[in-house]
Amino acid sequence: MKTVFAHRGMSSLAPENTLSAFSLCRENGIQWLECDVDILADGTVVLSHDDTLERCTDQCGSLYDLTHSDLAKIDAGNWFADAYEGERIPTFEQFIALVNQHELNINVEIKSCTSGWENTLRLIDGVIAGLENLNPERELIISSFNHLALAEFKKRRPQTRIACLFENANLWDDWESILQACQAEYIHPEDKGLTKERILKMKAAGYGINVYTVNDLARANQLFNWGVDGVFTDIAHQFPKKYKKAF
Numbered sequence: 021m022k023t024v025f026a027h028r029g030m031s032s033l034a035p036e037n038t039l040s041a042f043s044l045c046r047e048n049g050i051q052w053l054e055c056d057v058d059i060l061a062d063g064t065v066v067l068s069h070d071d072t073l074e075r076c077t078d079q080c081g082s083l084y085d086l087t088h089s090d091l092a093k094i095d096a097g098n099w100f101a102d103a104y105e106g107e108r109i110p111t112f113e114q115f116i117a118l119v120n121q122h123e124l125n126i127n128v129e130i131k132s133c134t135s136g137w138e139n140t141l142r143l144i145d146g147v148i149a150g151l152e153n154l155n156p157e158r159e160l161i162i163s164s165f166n167h168l169a170l171a172e173f174k175k176r177r178p179q180t181r182i183a184c185l186f187e188n189a190n191l192w193d194d195w196e197s198i199l200q201a202c203q204a205e206y207i208h209p210e211d212k213g214l215t216k217e218r219i220l221k222m223k224a225a226g227y228g229i230n231v232y233t234v235n236d237l238a239r240a241n242q243l244f245n246w247g248v249d250g251v252f253t254d255i256a257h258q259f260p261k262k263y264k265k266a267f
Contacts, residue, residue: 023263024253037069042055170182182205
């Protein structure tokens with residue numbers, strides 16, 4: 021079965037990377053979701069695509085200056101809709117509890133900490149610790165654009181499937197050597213510029229392929245017909261029922 025990943029949760033129906041956006045997956049028949057994780061100054065792992073607050077909250081500043089106690093003062097929902105006023109930036113612990121409860125499968129993207137390698141290692145440690153609470157029935161992929169961080173994660177948790185993320189601009193001909201160095205099972209390329217020929221090469225090399233971010237149903241259908249295994253999308257609720265699960 022081809023997989024539809026709710027990109028940052030049901031991010032066109034609720035504010036991205038929030039518990040509300042993830043909760044909507046189950047009622048829309050979407051079993052897989054994608055999220056982004058980063059770290060606060062005190063080591064708390066949180067869900068956020070950006071390492072700054074201004075795009076998706078009511079405040080400004082860096083995640084790396086915050087602690088867990090600051091989260092209660094930050095509104096991560098009222099920018100999106102009145103109904104989500106009071107939504108908080110979730111911790112990884114809260115997220116794991118939710119996906120266990122709703123029986124969801126997860127792709128966790130480890131962000132490349134702009135505050136340095138030491139914080140990246142702390143983030144990897146925090147994610148691994150948090151995953152100890154993930155129910156064993158839940159499926160998991162860890163991905164990152166930072167292939168050094170991804171290789172480090174795989175070294176520390178070899179049983180977990182990992183995916184190398186690539187933008188079109190840096191998907192060079194040495195992509196397979198990078199996947200081999202990371203011991204990756206998946207490649208996650210950008211949709212822009214992705215051709216049938218390149219997909220066939222990736223499949224022939226034995227890798228799973230999940231493409232981001234596909235917000236056009238016809239393009240998703242084309243990619244699936246070319247052999248892609250999954251797509252990340254902001255409009256998962258619009259996909260036909262053949263891509264969905266009856267919970």
